[in-house]
Amino acid sequence: MQQHDREKDRRSLFERLVEFISPGPDSTDELIESLATAEQRELIEPESRVMLEGVIRMAGMSAGDVMVAVKRMDLLDINAPYEDLLNQVIDAGHSRFPVFEGSRENIIGVLMTKDLLKLQRAPELNLRTLLRPPVFVPESKGLNELLRDFRANRSHMAIVIDEFGKTAGLITIEDVLEEIVGEIEDEFDVGESDSGIFTLADGSQRVAGDAEIEAVNQAFGIHLPMDDFDTIGGFVAHELGRVPRRGEAVEVAGLRFSVMLARGGAVRWFKVTRAPDAAEMSGS
Structure with missing residues (x-):
C-alpha cells in the first residue's frame, strides 16, 4: 500500500510538472515569464528565479556586451617607477592589473597586486618576472563559453580584442557572474x-x-x-x-x-x- 502511495505521489508530481511546462515556451521571453509563474506558484524561490533569469539572459550575451571599455581600463606601465605603480594600485583598488609597454594597446601581462609587494622586499627583482600571461578573447565570445574558460584555466581576467586585433576592453570573472547575480540588486x-x-x-x-x-x-x-x-x-x-x-x-x-x-x-x-x-x- 505504501508503495502504491509513493507511485501515486510520483505521478502527481510528474503531472504537475507537465501542466507547468506544457506547452513549452517558444522564446526566451516566454521562458522568463514561465519562471515568474513558477515563483508565483511557489515552485521556486524569488532568489532562484532571479538567478535563473540571469543565466538565461547571459546565454545571448558576449564579452563585448559586458567588458570595461579600453578608455576606462586601469593599466600599469611596465616602465613606471615603483612608487607610481604602488600609488596607482592603492587608488584603483583592484586585485589585478593589465600591464602595458610603450602603448596602452600593447598589453604584455597581468600583475597581481599582492605580487607587487615582492618588489618592496626584494628591489632587485624585475617586474617582468612577476607578470602572468594575459588571456585574449574576441568581443564576440559568448559569456557562457568565457565562464567555462575562466573556470578551466583558473583565470579571472581576459583582455577583449576587436575584429582588427586591437584592444577593445577587459572583462573579469566577476563581470560575468554579475550578469547572473547582479540583477538581485534590482529586486526592490x-x-x-x-x-x-x-x-x-x-x-x-x-x-x-x-x-x-x-x-x-x-x-x-x-x-x-x-x-x-x-x-x-x-x-x-x-x-x-x-x-x-x-x-x-x-x-x-x-x-x-x-x-x-x-x-x-x-x-x-x-x-x-x-x-x-x-x-x-x-x-x-
Missing part, C-alpha cells in the same frame, strides 16, 4: 519608472546612472547644471574626475550618491540619500 523595484528613480523601503531613492539630470533636479528639488551633461552618471563622474566604483560615494548639492552597481565601466545604479550635513541642517 516597485513598478516601472520612466525617470529611472525609485523610492526604497528605507525612504532613500535608487537612481539609474542614465537618469536625466532634469529628472533628478525635479525629484530632489535641486538645481544641477544641465548644459554640459545629460545624465546624472556623467555629471557625478565629472565631479569625481573618473567613473566611480561600486561602494564609493560622492556628495553633490547636499545629496550623497553611493554607487550600488557599476558595470561595463559605467554606474548603473546610485543609492541617493541626504548628505549628513544637509540632513542635520534640515532636522535642526
Whole structure:
C-alpha cells in the first residue's frame, strides 16, 4: 500500500510538472515569464528565479556586451617607477592589473597586486618576472563559453580584442557572474519608472546612472547644471574626475550618491540619500 502511495505521489508530481511546462515556451521571453509563474506558484524561490533569469539572459550575451571599455581600463606601465605603480594600485583598488609597454594597446601581462609587494622586499627583482600571461578573447565570445574558460584555466581576467586585433576592453570573472547575480540588486523595484528613480523601503531613492539630470533636479528639488551633461552618471563622474566604483560615494548639492552597481565601466545604479550635513541642517 505504501508503495502504491509513493507511485501515486510520483505521478502527481510528474503531472504537475507537465501542466507547468506544457506547452513549452517558444522564446526566451516566454521562458522568463514561465519562471515568474513558477515563483508565483511557489515552485521556486524569488532568489532562484532571479538567478535563473540571469543565466538565461547571459546565454545571448558576449564579452563585448559586458567588458570595461579600453578608455576606462586601469593599466600599469611596465616602465613606471615603483612608487607610481604602488600609488596607482592603492587608488584603483583592484586585485589585478593589465600591464602595458610603450602603448596602452600593447598589453604584455597581468600583475597581481599582492605580487607587487615582492618588489618592496626584494628591489632587485624585475617586474617582468612577476607578470602572468594575459588571456585574449574576441568581443564576440559568448559569456557562457568565457565562464567555462575562466573556470578551466583558473583565470579571472581576459583582455577583449576587436575584429582588427586591437584592444577593445577587459572583462573579469566577476563581470560575468554579475550578469547572473547582479540583477538581485534590482529586486526592490516597485513598478516601472520612466525617470529611472525609485523610492526604497528605507525612504532613500535608487537612481539609474542614465537618469536625466532634469529628472533628478525635479525629484530632489535641486538645481544641477544641465548644459554640459545629460545624465546624472556623467555629471557625478565629472565631479569625481573618473567613473566611480561600486561602494564609493560622492556628495553633490547636499545629496550623497553611493554607487550600488557599476558595470561595463559605467554606474548603473546610485543609492541617493541626504548628505549628513544637509540632513542635520534640515532636522535642526
